[in-house]
Amino acid sequence: MRLRHKPWALDYMKEQSSIYIADPATLIGNWSNEFKNDNPIYIEVGSGKGAFITGMANQYPEINFIAIEVFESVAVTIVQKLVDQPQSNVRVLTVDAKDLRDFFEKGEVARVYLNFSDPWPKSRHAKRRLTYKTFLSTYEDILPDKGQIHFKTDNRKLFESSLMTMSAYGMTFDWMSLDLHVNEPENNIRTEYEERFSALGQPIYRMEATYDN
Template identity: 50%
Template sequence: MRLRNKPGAKETILNHPEYILTDASDWRGQWQKRFEKTQPIHIEVGSGKGQFIVEMAKANPEINYIGIELQTNAIISILEKQLEEKLPNLQLLLVNGADLTDYFADSEVDLVYLNFSDPWPKTRHEKRRLTYHTFLKTYETIAKPKAELHFKTDNQGLFEYSLASVTWYGMTLKRVWLDLHHSDYEGNIMTEYEEKFSQKGQPIYRLEAVFHEKDKA
């Protein structure tokens, strides 16, 4: 989805380093210091306008959340929400999700969310999919042993690809939903895309997968 340019977005971001960073390399391994309390860290790669990450932070004060987004015109919407809410357990990061090992230390993250990622349907763009094996390797590096990956999409092709990708990578599938909104799953918090697609009657797919215990050197 193409987003409109928001006048002054870059300036607003630079004026609020207490909530958002454009380069977090200095905070690698130190993320807990940016939160009010030391708690499990959950990250969302590709947070869009932030409805999911903001509502998750409000609903789960015992967890620290980091929303990661590459587009300035998207993350500014999350920052605007945070400036209103001032949630002590929410931080934002304006960076490329492919470079997460530059900003997070090994085993620093407890859970990774991927919500309605770009499907990149053409085969030549496979490496850009956020469940491609190089991305999974990145998540595994920054995640704690046996950390989980939670993934939601409306795109059946991407979901089938992701099921295969996490399995081939060696992850353990914990749970799978082929029609989330008509299941017994409780506590679902929707993204903006999820609301849009579900209103059209499209099924929402979801999976939870677990990284294996890391080898001890």
């Protein structure tokens, strides 16, 4: 994806302090205060333009959602959507997934979503994949015991490598589909990439994996 730089993005987001959290480290252990409730928190790592996270927030108002998107020029689109159509149960962060321990305590996040992550297809880049063991360790440290990752991709090789890394890490698979849209669940929220790839006839792979701890 070619990213168009938006030099105004960060300043704009900082003006929306009820949506964009500029310094999330100050909220570690206190996210319930930010949302003003004790509802479970689900995060999406790599939220893109926000179709999934905003769709989920609308479908599940009893859940708090946090969009994690490292690129400010992409995250600003989510913030703009939330300005136009406010959803009190969504917050947006521009942070790197490897640093999530700096923003959430153990068990503070109830579920992690990974949707259409960069496949990093070359073997020498395997450590950058969001399902690599170092990232799995990071998610484990912010999830409760028996925490779950929900993962979707159009990339078969990434799906297969993720199955292997999660299995080697000791995770179990509770649900899996090799072609999600053949019998698409009614509650499936499609991402922007999901719509695009499905229209091209590419199967969508999905799984739900649980930490065996």
